[in-house]
Amino acid sequence: MPTPATILWFRKDLRLADNSALEAAIERGAPIVPVFIWAPEEAGDWAPGAASKWWLHQALAGLGESLQERGGKLILREGSSLQHLRDIIAKTGARRIYWNRRYESPLRELDAEIKRSLREDGVEVESFNSSLLNEPHTAATGSGQPYKVYTPYWKKVKDRELPVLAEPDWPAVQFPERYPQSTPLEALNLLPKVQWYRSFYAHWDPSEAGAMKRLDTFLAAAVENYDCARDRPDDDGTSCLSPYLQWGQIGPRQIAHRLKQQCDLRAKGPQVYLKEIYWREFAYNVLYHFPHTPDTPLREEYTDFPWEHDAATLKAWQTGHTGYPIVDAGMRQLWQTGWMHNRVRMIVSSLLVKHLLHNWQEGAKWFWDTLVDADLASNTLGWQWSGGCGADAAPYFRVFNPIIQGQKFDPDGSYVKRFVPELKKLPAKYIHTPWEAPDGVLDYAGVELGKDYPEPIIDHQAGRARALAALDQFKSA
Structure with a gap:
């Protein structure tokens, strides 16, 4: 039988x-x-x-x-x-x-x-x-509580032996002679009728082989300078493995073992990259123990934060028309490629949550729909970090300056010019502050502010002051 x-x-x-x-x-x-x-x-x-x-x-x-x-x-x-x-x-x-x-x-x-x-x-x-190096039930504080801060979590798990790789014995595999009925892939209707995704194909090879090729490319060079290059959206300095991890076309065990085999983990670049793998683990640890966090803040008091909502400013942010070039480049990169550089994710989320006082959930939902690497654990942790209301979150009073961020991490404006082509003729001196450019420079660049490119949606100092005022109102309530 x-x-x-x-x-x-x-x-x-x-x-x-x-x-x-x-x-x-x-x-x-x-x-x-x-x-x-x-x-x-x-x-x-x-x-x-x-x-x-x-x-x-x-x-x-x-x-x-x-x-x-x-x-x-x-x-x-x-x-x-x-x-x-x-x-x-x-x-x-x-x-x-x-x-x-x-x-x-x-x-x-x-x-x-x-x-x-x-x-x-x-x-x-x-x-x-x-899916994980350390499942959530395997790491707890000394009192038996789940971790809410990354560094103690990292110290708890960093010296554990890496789990062994599963090695399927393909010569021994058997398949049945007959199969039950299968639904055609096209019938699942995963692809929308309006083909807004066509540009994705130029940026991704969404296959298991594509994941391994991307890992090979990253480990061959970029990983050595990852500690610095990861902050530069104008450079191909990150692994771009997040969407492959999301759908399991590569696993963290594979990445960690390859890092250990090919890199000196005492070196800054590989070490920082490994810590990012464990940051993902931390995100799953938080989501597992606090399953309500995709919808409500981990710090429950922030449920009553005085958020505002304005459909027009939200739309401007979503479409990359805020008047802050680094923000608009990020939002357009997201639309064109389904992905956004992580440094820029922090900048665009700060503008939405702090300057514009939109609830972090608005941003989380937009990212969830537009990111090819939309991972519920990482997306939730990231947006609550920006909103100051989650695990290991940045304080709400820390407001990113989108001008300085752009000047520091995209100094010659090549990232901005790639995704905001209407500014491509502006010199680097004004690429992050086009409203400061003299009329002659704007004329040469073919930019009429308010027509070809918007004025800033809100003045940085005014936006920062509004965010801090909202925080004061929240604290005194």
């Missing part, structure tokens, strides 16, 4: 290398039925946004091709995960389901319910870790 099949349920682990659930499924010695179920409603208010769905479409296509090259097939379904898993069990006779764990609420609660229900059906269900 043939061994009953094992269902391998892919979710945010769309890779074949270093996949713990896949490794375990192969070791069982039974035919493997690879499955992906598109069920955005199960994620609640934080179902994948438009840019993430574009990436997911490409990732699923690539995963399907990789499995096909090895004699397998990726089964796609849409709808209730539990119902489809039960249907696939009935169609294949599978008696086991393996998956890699998710940590976001309500998905982890859903996984627990699915595991309980299927075990009651007599199905063997096992889950594994392929």
Whole structure:
């Protein structure tokens, strides 16, 4: 009698290398039925946004091709995960389901319910870790509480042995002779009818191979100066691996092991990059222990902060028409590529939350819909950091000066000129302050302020004063 099949349920682990659930499924010695179920409603208010769905479409296509090259097939379904898993069990006779764990609420609660229900059906269900170096339940303060500050968290986990890589034994893999019905990828409607995403293809190879190529390129040179280059949006000094991490086309174990093998981790660049990997881990630690934070501040008192809302200023920020060149370059980079340099993310979020007094949630929602690396843990931690209301957050009274930030980190304006082409003829002296340029310089550059490029949406000093006044009002309430 043939061994009953094992269902391998892919979710945010769309890779074949270093996949713990896949490794375990192969070791069982039974035919493997690879499955992906598109069920955005199960994620609640934080179902994948438009840019993430574009990436997911490409990732699923690539995963399907990789499995096909090895004699397998990726089964796609849409709808209730539990119902489809039960249907696939009935169609294949599978008696086991393996998956890699998710940590976001309500998905982890859903996984627990699915595991309980299927075990009651007599199905063997096992889950594994392929997403983190340290799962959230493995790190706590001396009093047993979850960490809310990064540095103590880093000190707690930094000297732990790296988890071993999962090494699937492909020669031993088996696939079934017949597969249950699969939904065509196009029928999932992950790509919108209006093809605003066309420019993404020039910037990304959203495949597992693309992830490894990007890692190779980064480790070959840029990592050595990462501690400095990571702040320069005018330079290709970051790894750009965040969207691959988001959909699991590469895992942190792979990155950390390669860093250890190829770099001197005592050197500043590699060390700072490794700490960024652990910053991501910290974000998941916070999200796991405080699952309400995507919607409400970790520091609950900030729920009553006197935010303002103005649809016109929000729209100007979203479209990159604030009159602050470094901000507008960042917002347009986001629209054109689905990604934004991290230093610029801090600058644009400070302008929205501080100068314009918009609730950090407005920014979090916009990033969630437009970022190809929209990760709920990192997005939440970043925006609450900017709003001064989250874990290890910057104080609310710290207001970034978008002019100085631009002059310091894009000194010759090449980043601005790339994404705000109407300013490309301005000399570096005025690229971050076009309103200070003499009329003759503006005429030469072909810029009429208020027509070709906007005046600043708010004066920096006035915006800073308004932010501090709101903070004083909040504290005295």
